[in-house]
Amino acid sequence: MSHELPKAYDPSVIEERWARYWVEERLFDVATPAEDTQDTTKKFTILLPPPNVTGRLHMGHMLNQTEMDILTRWRRMLGETALWVPGTDHAGIATQMMVERQLASEGSSRQQLGREAFIERVWDWRAHYGGAILDQMKRLGASVDWSREYFTMDERLSLAVREAFVRLWEQGLIYRGAYIVNWDPVLKTAVSDLEVTHEERQGKLYHIRYPLADGTGSITIATTRPETLLGDTAVAVNPNDERYRALIGKKVRVPMTGVNGGADREVPIVADDWANPEFGTGAVKVTPAHDPNDFAIGQRHKLPSLTILDETAHVLLPGSPYHGLDRYAAREKLLADLEAAGMLVAVKDHALAIALSQRSGAVIEPRLSDQWFIAVNKQPASGGNSIAQNAIDAVDAANGAKPAIQFTPEMYKKIYLEWMTNIHDWCISRQLWWGHRIPAWHCGECKEITVARETPTKCGKCGSANITQETDVLDTWFSSGLLPFTVFGWPQNMADIRAFYPTQLLVTGFDILFFWVARMIMLGCHFMLDVPLPDGSKRELKDAVPFREVYIHALVRDAERQKMSKTKGNVIDPIEIVEKYGTDAVRFTLASMASPGTDIAFSEGRTEGYRAFANKIWNAARFLFMQMDAAQKAGYTVSVGAPPSPSASSSAQVGALPETTPLETRWMFSRLSAVSAEVERALAAYRFDEAASAVYQFFWGEFCDWYLELVKLRLDFGENHTKNDITAITLASLVAVFESALRLLSPFMPFLTEEIWHALYNNAAPAKSIALTRYPLAADFPADAAADAAMKTLQDLIVTVRALRKELGVPEKEAAPIQLHASNRVLALADANCDMLSRLARVQSVEFANESLTGTNARSTSEFDVTIVYERQIDVAAERERLTKELAKFEKGLAAAQKQLGNEAFMAKAPAHIVDGLRKQAAETQMLYDKAKTALEALPK
């Protein structure tokens, strides 16, 4: 007995084994092609969006990886050089927080450890826990090149980051300066605009009276953040506001700003267009150090900036009664004091969008501080386009030309361009310890900044040795934005760059469209334009882009369409689901639900269904193996042909079929050809849902439901069996179809197909993995329209007879004769295939009728009338109901058709094939209507 396959399908047993095998055998590693050979193989290079090293795999990852794996396996099987590069991101803030939390639980802190020891500690943490998410990936069978695994803090990548920074600096595209940034008072660092979310909250608008310094009156301002008045350096009014025109240039005393018992600060009233006469009182306080708009006003009017909050958002104003108070405590006290002094004029409800730090949840405090920026809209010193302009041109080609980067769904192109067009300079400095430290040194003497590739020993300007390195690190997205070229060795080793850059595709979620996708385009285009093409010619934008296509996928939600989140407790752990149903079933679920533009409501019910599908495949294999063994015993030579290799030329796998090939086999190959074409079309368009449903329908609905049942007719190896051609042809075809179907399925269900495929070859498979064989192509199998049509008719006949039998109450096992009235073609078909009718519809015999058949035992289709010869009376009431319903349906159809056909405008304007089709259909409907009517009238009253 050969072909070992346990009776029960148990994914847990087979999946871990193959997952390990794929990694250990290094099946998906791709070596750098030798440069002197003319390698014309198409490349499919794809970068895994690196998960945070702190991360645990979630459904979003699994969707992302499933999609990438399907595409990569598919391309690989098409003979392309498929390289999928994995790695992890050092995730500055997230990782630092994680380790700090750990330290806190030990009663320690990073400050206690000091910078160096802390970073050591993070590396330790990473060594212990950092591999978790990639291990999970291995379990999911991702066909990545593990030999190229990277970490964004690796020595090699760190050097590249430093190089990129220095070059930008040299090009004048990086500057340092004091600007208002989003300050996270919990993490004590600046964060970028993208890392801030806004939340609608009910707040208050406070009207506060500022007395004029000359004692002639007062002006009332409106603010939502009264505590910031401690840092006010002006009051602004609109120059066109009649109410205040006379006050412009006068001074006011900002209440409660006296220090050490001194007088309140005097500040000017300035005229500025920013002040909106419609809002509040029309007069606005100006706090340049704590509000971006106020900062701008300050610049326009040369106002001083007064920082009154420290890095933890406590009041920093020595000598003031508010000094040391948290910003909200200060607000309370200040309001109470103002109230007592009669300065608080009004308090109004006011809805405001409050800025929150995405990471810590803290309320962002705009704060003036020294930060590093990339000037994205500035031309490089050496000439050329600004970073943003290149990033726009790459996606929105001039004169309607095909852009270098294409988005799927296309809608995201618009969103991207909108953002890129309005982009501000990118704040890349973070006040963290974990990350790429900025390669800049401050001179203690002349204050000059020296930016260098190698650690300098003295100031680049005055030569002083009194220099200290910048303490800030770079935004994590700066390094990950460089990945498409740094993973391939830029700037030192360019062999892989020449072979693999640009990557073909990026698959990711829209949540990192700006964070990562946009930054890769910005940095990729900018740096790679300077790298010549392999043939030495100048690289243009179309080849400088980091990837040629971007596929943005949906969000995975829970079954109730809720976003999964830890706080809601509705997070579905993919590993748990995988353990329950098997990776293949979960992958198939995600693929089948991944239609572009729609979020996925993950439901276990679907997964259950696809586990059933996996089980179906398993059992089909068992059936096949039984047949092979039986055939062998009956004296047949059963061999499984080797599939084509991926690089094989596209000559057909199965040529012309022998004359004696039975109908169902001709049909099956024809279907296999059609479904191969459909899958190819769907995957090329990223329609994972359509591809999945095509293979599902093919395998279950056609191969199992029809073909396997029909081949049983030819494969009866009982005692009376004599060797014959039809059996041999059927057997060989069955095996070939099944083997092809496994390859067709394998990108979707890699584990199951791998297991069965090896069993099919008795563990002596012609390749190390099914993943290294060629994907089925439409041209591999003979299409046969005649067989398709014939099978369609027979299927109709069989289904009609089954339904009729059920209705008549013919016992399941009892065979019954039928009468058939139809065209000669159909009659001949039924005659030639009466064994099919017998097997699948328990037809005892077929009698051909000359007259149209109606009556209680009859059913009609456009091609035939059929009656079952069976004495039992039908349920008259039920039959009447059915016929009445059918009549109504036909009437409706007829009425619609006649209305159309009677419409002169339609007849004149509609294309001929539509009119003909409608005519034909109307005629058929009329016929069916007549028959149903006759049948209804024939029913006993």
Added chain:
RNA sequence: GGGCGGUUAGCUCAGUUGGUUAGAGCGCCUGCCUUACAAGCAGGAUGUCGGGGGUUCGAGUCCCUCACUGCCCACCA
């Protein structure tokens, strides 16, 4: 304040450039342990395609409008 999606069977979703009488899976109902599979087989029921208006010979599909819903962006105190 801008912008973008979604609304189709009880549930989750397809439905390509307008074209004949709108589909799938799950669930539901009925009958079957038919020797690959009860995680199965066979049969069956189910929709005023969110409301209204318009364009067209023809609208689930295009336009307008309303409603509900989700998301993104935004420096109005």
